[in-house]
Structure formats: structure tokens, C-alpha cells
Amino acid sequence: MNAVSITSALALVAAVGCMASVAQCVEPVFRKIANNQIVYPTISRDGHVIVSPTIPWGMGVKMTDLSATVVLSPPANATTFIPTGISDDGSTIVGYGEYLGSTRPMRWRASSGTRLIIPVTFPPADFSVGYANAVSGDGAVVFGYEPGGKGFRWTQGAGATQIPVPPELPGAALTPIAASTSGDKAIGYVSSESFLWQSGSSAILPSPAGTHSQVVAMNEDGSVLVGYTSDEVNRFAGRWTASGHHSLGTLPNGLDPGTANAVSRDGKVIAGQGGPYGHLFVWTPQLGAIDLVQALICHGNVSIVGYQNWWVTSMTSDGKHIVGYASETGTNKNVPWIIDWPSCPADLNGDGVVDDADFSIFVMSYNIYLDTIGDLNYDCVTDDADFSHFVVAYNELLCP
Numbered sequence: 001m002n003a004v005s006i007t008s009a010l011a012l013v014a015a016v017g018c019m020a021s022v023a024q025c026v027e028p029v030f031r032k033i034a035n036n037q038i039v040y041p042t043i044s045r046d047g048h049v050i051v052s053p054t055i056p057w058g059m060g061v062k063m064t065d066l067s068a069t070v071v072l073s074p075p076a077n078a079t080t081f082i083p084t085g086i087s088d089d090g091s092t093i094v095g096y097g098e099y100l101g102s103t104r105p106m107r108w109r110a111s112s113g114t115r116l117i118i119p120v121t122f123p124p125a126d127f128s129v130g131y132a133n134a135v136s137g138d139g140a141v142v143f144g145y146e147p148g149g150k151g152f153r154w155t156q157g158a159g160a161t162q163i164p165v166p167p168e169l170p171g172a173a174l175t176p177i178a179a180s181t182s183g184d185k186a187i188g189y190v191s192s193e194s195f196l197w198q199s200g201s202s203a204i205l206p207s208p209a210g211t212h213s214q215v216v217a218m219n220e221d222g223s224v225l226v227g228y229t230s231d232e233v234n235r236f237a238g239r240w241t242a243s244g245h246h247s248l249g250t251l252p253n254g255l256d257p258g259t260a261n262a263v264s265r266d267g268k269v270i271a272g273q274g275g276p277y278g279h280l281f282v283w284t285p286q287l288g289a290i291d292l293v294q295a296l297i298c299h300g301n302v303s304i305v306g307y308q309n310w311w312v313t314s315m316t317s318d319g320k321h322i323v324g325y326a327s328e329t330g331t332n333k334n335v336p337w338i339i340d341w342p343s344c345p346a347d348l349n350g351d352g353v354v355d356d357a358d359f360s361i362f363v364m365s366y367n368i369y370l371d372t373i374g375d376l377n378y379d380c381v382t383d384d385a386d387f388s389h390f391v392v393a394y395n396e397l398l399c400p
Helices: 003-016 292-298 356-368 384-396
Strands: 029-032 049-053 060-064 068-072 082-086 092-099 102-109 113-116 131-135 142-145 151-155 159-163 174-179 185-190 193-198 201-204 212-218 225-230 235-241 244-247 259-263 270-274 279-284 288-291 307-315 321-328 334-340
Touching: 049 082, 060 082, 060 092, 092 142, 102 131, 102 142, 142 174, 151 174, 151 185, 174 212, 185 212, 193 225, 225 270, 235 259, 235 270, 259 307, 270 307, 279 292, 279 307, 288 292, 356 384
Parallel strands: 082 131, 131 174, 193 212, 212 259
Antiparallel strands: 029 334, 049 060, 060 068, 082 092, 092 102, 092 131, 102 113, 131 142, 142 151, 151 159, 174 185, 185 193, 193 201, 212 225, 225 235, 225 259, 235 244, 259 270, 270 279, 279 288, 307 321, 321 334
């Protein structure tokens, strides 16, 4: 493949996105979500469904494969439905809405439409009002909270049961915000700390001395949690595993990564935002945290110039697709977007393996230097550092 044909192929990918064009995304690709009803997008783990509240505030929309859109109408006697969580395949969506003058947790299912979730009585009162924030992969388990600060776990058979607060914080308000695929784990915040609920009890997550923590997302089995720690002045993006808290470091340009908002199934792709202008970052074990906006511009995504205040909302299980929103400079108009991220960046021809064909492409890019096709660490040049990354992938052959 010559330089002209490579460039033409990459231009096609940039136009239509990586999901429909090649087995692997060759370079990072930015696309606006062309739907004026989508404002704060969340993507299902399988990547087929995006949900979002609408503006004016009050309704939700469900978009399938970036095309077909369905309005998530509230149930009878309800006036609003705000989606907050989505199952792995997008067939179940949870949220909250106004029902006969009070806010109620709700669940929408493709098979039956929106239905109210009425929690059981938690002593000393009946907390039937509240919010649903998270749902299991199959849509059968829902997590939420009531305004007084009691968190709950709900299933159709058992109804709602209260999530206990950590023993160190008796009486504190507890808010679940994310759940594992099986529904056997949940994370959220309690007072100024973060908690992990599993096996019927809640525990405070560790954080560096002098800081508080806030978890935001978890991978499918709950083995990797992401979010940030704060010293009341700055935020520092981090992750939690069985071995404790781990910082994600800093961006190459010195910007504090800030907040980690999304994580892949294996915990090896993490995305978030930070810095004074809401710069995006992506973290991998091989690269650390990189400035995603810079990487996109270097790799030809010039359409992102003119946006600021970037925010990541979620990603797919495989880490190949990241969604979020930004504001348009000058107008502050909200712009929803999706980024196709290379899960195997050394696979330069997108065939799912790293072999001699990819090496030929890499050598051509290396000889040009300023060419970014072989830029595997996203610093805008192809050099010895990229060759080191290529060798590791070449020795493994198969893409993850």
C-alpha cells in the first residue's frame, strides 16, 4: 500500500467512523453526533445505543446506531423522564421524572415502555420518591436513592432494599451512581467520601492522605473503579483496584488530568477531562495519560478546533468508542460527540493483527517523521519512541 492509498483510506475512516469501516480503528476519529435532541450522551456498553436528556429539560431520547431516534415518553400521570443509566445493550434505561407532583425513580424497557419504580418502605418512613441512577447489564437490577440520602437496590421480585452506609459514617447520606454488569456491586459517594457496595455491605475507598475521593465509573465486573481525589483545591484523576488507589499521572503538557469518567471492560482504557479548558485525556498502561484533543488535531481531526469545556460521559466495553459533549466557542452551544479510539494502534492497516504489512507502513511513516500514521504515542511525530511501542505490539501479533 503506498502513501496515497493509505491517506485515502484514512480519509474514508474519518468521514464515516471506525465502527463500519475497518476491523480496528487506525487513528483516533472525532465525530459530532448529528442529532439536535442529544445533549448529554451516554453510550451502552455494546456501543449500539446512546441515550440523553433533552433541552428543554424534561424528556429523554434513545438513539440506535447513530440514526434511529425514539423519544422516551413518561408513563401515564407523569410529566417528565430524565434518563441517567443504561443497560449493556440499551434495552433498559433508568432515570427519574415528575409523577403527580413528586419525583419518582423510573425504568424504561424496550418491551414495555417506561414504568415507575416504587421503593419499599424504609423505616421510619415510606420513601416512594427518589431517583434511579444505575442499572445492571441485563436491566434487572436498579440502584438509586431517595432525597433523604438512603440508597437502594431494586429488583422486580424483591422490590427495594436499603444499601447500608459504611460503619465509619453512621447516618450519612449515600448515593449510588454506577453498578457492575451483574448488579452485585455498586459505587457512589457517601458524605465527602466514595464507597463500594458488595456482598451486602459498604466500604469507604482509600485515598491519599489529606484528600477526599469521588468515584464516577466502574468496569463490568467492578474490579477497576475510576474517578478522582481532591485536596479541596485540585482534582487528581485516579483508579482503584484490589491493591488500592493509583494516580493516573499528568498530561505531557503538564495539565492535571482532573477527573476520570469512563473505563473499559479490562480497565486498560480510561478517559476523562482536566485542565483549565476541560482538555480530554485518555490513559492506557502503555502510554499513561495523553492529551486527547492534541492527539485528535495531530491526526487530522481539524473539525474539533473551536470547541472547549470538553466532558467525557461514558465509553463502550471494548474502549473503542468514547462519548461526551463540549461547548462551541463563542456561542456556548452544547455539542455532543463520539470519538473512535484505536484499541490496537500499531495495526496500521486495520486488519486485526500487527504483522509485516503494518511494519512496512510504519517504516514509511518513520522515514517521513512528521507523518502521523505511525505516531503511536500521539505526540504528533513518528520516531524511535513509536518504534518501541510498535515492537511490543508486533511481538504479540494479535490485537486485543
